[in-house]
Amino acid sequence: xxxxDPSTTDIPPxxxxxxxxxxxxxxxxxxxxxxxxxxxVLPFLVYVLLGLGIPTLVIINLAFRSDSxxxxxxxxxxxxSGGQYLTGFETSLKMALVTSVVPGxxxxxxxxxxxxxxxxxxxxxxATASGVFANFGGVNLAFMFVATIGAVGVVxxxxxxxxxxxxxxxxxxxxxWGVALVYMYFxxxxxxxxxxxxxxxxxxxxREAAENLGASKWRYWRHVGIPVLMPSVLGSMFLLxxxxxxxxxxxxxxxxxxxxxxxxxxxxxxxxxxxxxxENIGYALGFGMIALMLxxxxxxxxxxxxxxxxLR
Amino acid sequence: xxxxGSVFEAESLVDLEFPMVPPADNRRHRIxxxxxxxxxxxxxxxxxxxxxALHFSLQDNNGNFSLSPITAIPSQPGLGAAFFLxxxxxxxxxxxxxxLMVPTVIYVHLKMPRFRRVMEVITILPIVIPPIVLILxxxxxxxxxxxxxxxxxxxxxxxxxxxxxxRSLDAGLGALDVxxxxxxxxxxxxGWLATMWRVLVPNLRSALLSATVLTIALVLGEFTMxxxxxWETLPVxxxxxxxxxxxxxxxxxxxxxxxxxxxxxxxxxxxxxxxRQRRRNQSS
Numbered sequence: 001x002x003x004x005d006p007s008t009t010d011i012p013p014x015x016x017x018x019x020x021x022x023x024x025x026x027x028x029x030x031x032x033x034x035x036x037x038x039x040x041v042l043p044f045l046v047y048v049l050l051g052l053g054i055p056t057l058v059i060i061n062l063a064f065r066s067d068s069x070x071x072x073x074x075x076x077x078x079x080x081s082g083g084q085y086l087t088g089f090e091t092s093l094k095m096a097l098v099t100s101v102v103p104g105x106x107x108x109x110x111x112x113x114x115x116x117x118x119x120x121x122x123x124x125x126x127a128t129a130s131g132v133f134a135n136f137g138g139v140n141l142a143f144m145f146v147a148t149i150g151a152v153g154v155v156x157x158x159x160x161x162x163x164x165x166x167x168x169x170x171x172x173x174x175x176x177w178g179v180a181l182v183y184m185y186f187x188x189x190x191x192x193x194x195x196x197x198x199x200x201x202x203x204x205x206x207r208e209a210a211e212n213l214g215a216s217k218w219r220y221w222r223h224v225g226i227p228v229l230m231p232s233v234l235g236s237m238f239l240l241x242x243x244x245x246x247x248x249x250x251x252x253x254x255x256x257x258x259x260x261x262x263x264x265x266x267x268x269x270x271x272x273x274x275x276x277x278x279e280n281i282g283y284a285l286g287f288g289m290i291a292l293m294l295x296x297x298x299x300x301x302x303x304x305x306x307x308x309x310x311l312r
Numbered sequence: 313x314x315x316x317g318s319v320f321e322a323e324s325l326v327d328l329e330f331p332m333v334p335p336a337d338n339r340r341h342r343i344x345x346x347x348x349x350x351x352x353x354x355x356x357x358x359x360x361x362x363x364x365a366l367h368f369s370l371q372d373n374n375g376n377f378s379l380s381p382i383t384a385i386p387s388q389p390g391l392g393a394a395f396f397l398x399x400x401x402x403x404x405x406x407x408x409x410x411x412l413m414v415p416t417v418i419y420v421h422l423k424m425p426r427f428r429r430v431m432e433v434i435t436i437l438p439i440v441i442p443p444i445v446l447i448l449x450x451x452x453x454x455x456x457x458x459x460x461x462x463x464x465x466x467x468x469x470x471x472x473x474x475x476x477x478x479r480s481l482d483a484g485l486g487a488l489d490v491x492x493x494x495x496x497x498x499x500x501x502x503g504w505l506a507t508m509w510r511v512l513v514p515n516l517r518s519a520l521l522s523a524t525v526l527t528i529a530l531v532l533g534e535f536t537m538x539x540x541x542x543w544e545t546l547p548v549x550x551x552x553x554x555x556x557x558x559x560x561x562x563x564x565x566x567x568x569x570x571x572x573x574x575x576x577x578x579x580x581x582x583x584x585x586x587x588r589q590r591r592r593n594q595s596s
Contacts, residue, residue: 037423044416048434051471055449056441062452110354113347132573133358135529138536139551140565144361147368147562154364185361188354239439246442249535253551263444263536270448270540286445293440 056290063287067279075284085281088262089288091176095261096245099183104237106184107191108229114192115199126192133189138249145182145254149173174255182250187240194239198232231304238300242293262289362569369563381559385567388560394549397462401545402531404466409477409527410520412470417481418512421490428482435478438471446471447537462543469531476530477523484519488512525579529572 066072079085114126149155149166150173159165172178202225210220248263257264262285269282372378385391420427438446450468451459458464493515497507513520535547544552550564 038427040419041416041424041427044412047412048437048471048474051450051467052437052441052446055446055453057449058453059445059449106354109350113350117347117351128573128577129358131525131529131576132569135526135533135572136569138533139547140533140568143550143558143562143565144365144569146558148361148364154367155360185358188357242439242442246444248442248444249539249547253535263442266444266448267536267540270451282448286448289442289445290440293442297440 059283059286059290062280062283065280075280076287078281079284079288084260085262085265085285088260088265088285089292091260092245092262092289093292095176095180095183096241098180099187099244100237100240102180103184103187103191104233104240107188107236108195108233110188111192111196111199115196127196130189130192134186134193137186137247139253141182141185141250142253145173145185149178149181174258176259179251179254179259182254183244183247186250187244190243191236191240194236195233198229198236201232202228234300234303238296241296241300245293245296246289362566365562365566369559369566371559373557373559381557381563382567384560385564390544390549391564394544394546397543398532398546401462401466401469402528404463405469405473405531406524406527408466409470409473409523413474413477413481413523414513414516414520415508417478417485418490418508421482421485422494431478431482435474438474443472443534443536444540447540451541462541465534465538465541465543465545466531468537469527469534472534472537473523473527473530476526480519480523480526481516484516488515521579521582525576529576532568532572 063075064071064073066074079089110126114123117123145153147153149171151167156165156167173182206224206228207220210224215223246263248261248267251259251261251264252267255264257268266282266285266289269285369381370377370379372380417431420431447468450464454464490512493511494507497511502510533547534545535551538545539548539551546568550561550568
């Protein structure tokens with residue numbers, strides 16, 4: 001591997017960083033040195049380029065091509081001018097928002113409750129269980145919820161016995177809120193997993209200091225606790241947003257592809273359900289998802305900057 | 313952009329422990345009550361579906377208690393093949409991930425500290441580009457010989473695992489004094505490979521373990537890409553094999569949940585017992 005090549009790694013360049021300007025004599029010398037320093041990182045960069053960069057470029061390219069290969073915006077126009085595809089984007093965004101905000105808050109509360117608990121065994125158990133449940137999704141999860149609160153599920157029969165069959169009161173496991181309920185099963189543990197280390201940063205000394213200065217519990221949270229936690233809570237929620245936006249397996253297995261989510265529509269496209277003359281619609285949908293995710297990243301970064309302002 | 317890296321502060325799953333807070337005094341009885349309520353509700357939400365699924369998977373088609381869905385599992389056609397395909401994919405993904413990421417992250421830590429910002433941004437990209445979109449592009453861009461091999465999936469899983477693996481390794485290295493370790497090892501005459509293998513890797517044990525756990529859990533549970541690439545891995549098989557007997561499907565689903573739980577617990581406890589032993593050796 002790259003580390004076995006002593007000539008590049010034994011002699012550290014003066015600055016240590018590729019492209020750094022300190023102590024450079026000539027531009028070409030600097031360039032050569034920068035290349036030599038960064039050579040061991042090349043396999044990684046090439047891998048990312050091949051595995052991530054090129055597929056992305058292919059999608060963006062095909063999103064703007066007609067079936068005969070000419071440049072066109074008609075695909076983009078088709079998915080943004082109403083109809084099922086626009087509904088798909090709207091539902092997907094709504095799903096991502098609902099399944100990031102609600103599990104975000106619940107996950108933070110659970111993580112806080114566990115982290116301030118006295119029972120060490122429970123802490124361990126919750127840590128391991130979060131790891132398992134956060135990775136639990138797709139088919140298995142769908143089956144589990146069908147057995148729980150499907151039309152003949154265990155909880156459904158309990159509730160029917162007290163006269164509250166949820167299916168008679170507007171609940172449908174295979175529609176938006178049913179799918180959102182199922183998504184929470186992996187989103188909440190994911191939140192617990194990523195927000196717990198941030199709760200470590202909340203030192204007991206701060207609470208004691210606030211109490212000694214006469215602050216009520218509410219004022220402690222308003223002026224110390226929430227501002228300190230906000231950046232990491234928002235960051236974790238963004239991760240949930242991405243996971244909720246792109247989740248495919250769970251919704252596909254649960255609804256058999258009947259719910260109008262963009263990932264489901266892309267899946268249907270890939271499985272060959274294509275109307276002729278719209279052969280690149282799938283790529284346009286993929287491009288749309290990337291664009292929306294990028295917009296969310298930028299929105300998140302702005303929010304993050306605002307929320308972490310006073311920490312500086 | 314780079315601040316997004318802070319999203320993953322839970323890199324080390326194995327090390328994840330909740331902060332130890334001294335027991336609060338009795339004045340805070342009110343929150344204790346609220347805390348209990350939250351935890352009981354959470355327990356109900358997470359445990360009732362497990363109970364329901366177990367209950368359901370121990371029934372025959374008439375709804376009577378029966379072990380037949382469990383005993384029928386081993387004889388289902390295709391299960392063995394699907395299981396071994398998933399295992400092979402997990403192992404290949406693991407090996408490629410480690411060969412690619414470990415040397416790169418160590419090198420960046422040692423020699424190119426400023427490049428860490430770039431690495432953070434690059435490794436967040438697999439989250440920005442949804443897996444279903446990525447597989448769309450990968451299937452279109454791959455040459456035919458690669459597309460006809462199941463290991464194409466492994467190569468893409470390496471990308472999917474990158475955000476978690478990178479952050480796990482980065483945190484593990486951040487907790488070490490890498491420079492001193494490497495300089496000590498080099499001045500004692502060890503080559504680069506020996507330094508990596510006998511000094512850095514043992515010190516990164518926890519980080520490597522948690523990266524392994526996350527990668528294996530990801531590969532064993534991944535459905536989206538496998539099903540669209542038309543390979544029958546374990547999760548794909550569970551959906552495909554028998555739409556008519558939901559009891560058996562649920563039984564398989566529950567078994568795979570229990571197996572994952574046991575695997576994670578095993579790996580975590582391996583790490584614990586090792587560090588306990590080390591502590592004992594140090595104190596004697």
